[in-house]
Amino acid sequence: MQILAIITTILIISSSAEAAISIGLSGAASQSNYSLETQKSSILSANVSLGIASFLRIGFTHRRSFQEKSGLKKSTSDSGTIYYEFEDNTDIVTNSVDLTAILYPGRISPFVFGGVARRDYYTEVRYPGSESKGETTLPAVPNYGLGFAVQLNRSFSLKITRTYTPGITTSLEDGEEVDEVVNDTYTQLGISYRI
Secondary structure, X not given: OHHHHHHHHHHHHXXXXXXXXXXXXXXXXXXXXXXXXXXXXXXXEEEEEEEEEOOEEEEEEEEEEEEEEEEEEEEEEOOEEEEEEEEEEEEEEEEEEEEEEEOOOOOEEEEEEEEEEEEEEEEEEEEOOEEEEEEEEEEEXXXXXXXXXXXXXXXXXXXXXXXXXXXXXXXXXXXEEEEEEEEEEEEEEEEEEEO
């Protein structure tokens, strides 16, 4: 760990002329309706990175994803059909620290990155006469991806990024809940400002 700190310090000192702080923001929102249900989703993401060499950046990203489902559920039995209201909300918070390597500096610059992410899940489900809330934190997991930046002018650039972060899906096998690790993906189009 001390060796990594020493190398980082040397890189910062030796390339202070290359050091730059970049701030990136992106967001998206959607609403869809199907049958008796409405689904809303929104994603907000903010990133701060520091250039430690002409081709290396270290950064912190905070991403928040909201998913809200509401409407009516239908239950059919021999005695008839019953409709009941429901709400199913999920808030996923991801914080990551990444090292980015710029493969080719130019007007269009491809890059790759990798690091560590922590994910927190907050859920809230409501049915008539029933309400449940849950909170789950996954241990730190690898976070990696690729993308490219298009330089718009000296300060602004457009970034397209594809991120892969392990997540968990649960399935039922013989009446038992079984967790399985899967790769969650996130594609982002955002703008970055270089100070």
